[in-house]
Amino acid sequence: MYDEDDFSDLDLEAELESPLDKLEPIDAESETAKPNPDEMLALLSAPETQQRMLATRAFCELEDERAIPQLIRLLADACPLVRVSAAYALGRNPSVDAVEPLITQLHQDWNGYVRKGVVWALGNCRDRRSLPPLTEALKTDISAVRLWAASALAQMVNVGYEAMIGAIPSLIEGARRDPIAAVRSNCAWAIGEICRELPSNVIYASAIDALLEAFAEDEEMGVREDARAALLKVGDPRGLQLIEEIEREYWT
Template sequence: MYDEDDDLTFLNKDDLDSPLDHMAPVDAEAEAAKPDPEEMLALLESPQTNQRMLAARAFCELQDERAIPHLIRLLKDGCPLVRVSAAYGLGRNPSQEAVDSLVVQYNRDWNGYVRKGVVWALGNCRDRRSLPTLIEAIKTDIPAVRLWAASSLAQMASVGYEAVIAAIPPLLEALRRDPIPAVRSNCAWAVGQLCRELPSNVVYATAIDGLLEAIVEDEDLGVREDARAALLRVGDPRGLQLIEDLEQEGLL
């Protein structure tokens, strides 16, 4: 769907990071320095682009449901910096009211950074309506968006059984075939998260097989380690036995 040559072609570590990774820890001093919600709410309606961007970015720290309608509207702003800030703001203030607008913006936005923020926000909304968009993103989008689509699909664990079994096949496909190791690693982590919500059935067994395959066959050490960690968290006896056997053979 999207060309690898768009605005995230030259992918680096920062492109793959979560929007949360660069936020300072919340302590008493940080709390005191937070923006004033009333002032930021007013600025969301500002005619000046930089003020709208500043206000939308403030709600990446602030949680206030009054901002949600404004942030939804700003998803369509002409400035991509405002749109991406609005998307991350909705990720911090998740709402089922935002899901349809986030899906529409994902499908229409040319900017990879915005789609990345939208995918992250959709995961935090934990709504089944986001599932088709997240599946499309992990299959067709640029690397940074695929990476966060994997993380967001893991959030389907709290949505319900049907969402979990729909999320696992595209994650396994990406775990096997995605050319970017960081994406495969996130897929391994996500599959492990979803397995913890499944009974011991065919879907569960297929997911465990995918993680075992990654441990044995993936060319990237980091992916193998993340698949191993996912299996250890799940505690599947078959997976634990394979890990023990590989460790005894010096292959892990």
């Protein structure tokens, strides 16, 4: 769907970040530091891009359902910094009404930072409709979006059994095949989160097999450590036994 070469001017470290990552957070402990919600609501319709950006960023911290219709509209703003802030703001203010517009923007937005914010928001919306676009993003998008799509798929534990088992195959594929270690790690973490809520069946066993494979065979120590942590969290007997055997062999 999207070619990594479209972002050839970004190195991997920069690609994994968002413009919002560089901004100082609004002080959650100080009521006086928070923007006035009514003023920010008015600025969401401001003709000046800078004011719309200020307002959308404010709702990345503020929770106010009155902002949702305007934030949905701003997903299609001409300025990518407004769009990315609107996506994060909808993740802070999730709504069933935002799911379809977020999916549409994920499919059509050329900007990887925006798509990264959109997948985070879709995860927070915890809606069954998010499953197909998130699994597709994990397979085909740039690494920054794949990274967050894996984390967002872990939210399927809050949607239901069908959504959980629908997320597992793409997460297993990501844990085994993704060329970026951080994405494989997030896939392993997400598999562990879902396995904790699954009954012991064939799908559960396949997911555990993927975690065992990552722990025993992945070339990156960080991926192995995350797979190990996931297995310990799940408490699967096979996983615990393999961890014990490998660690005993290592120390002897």
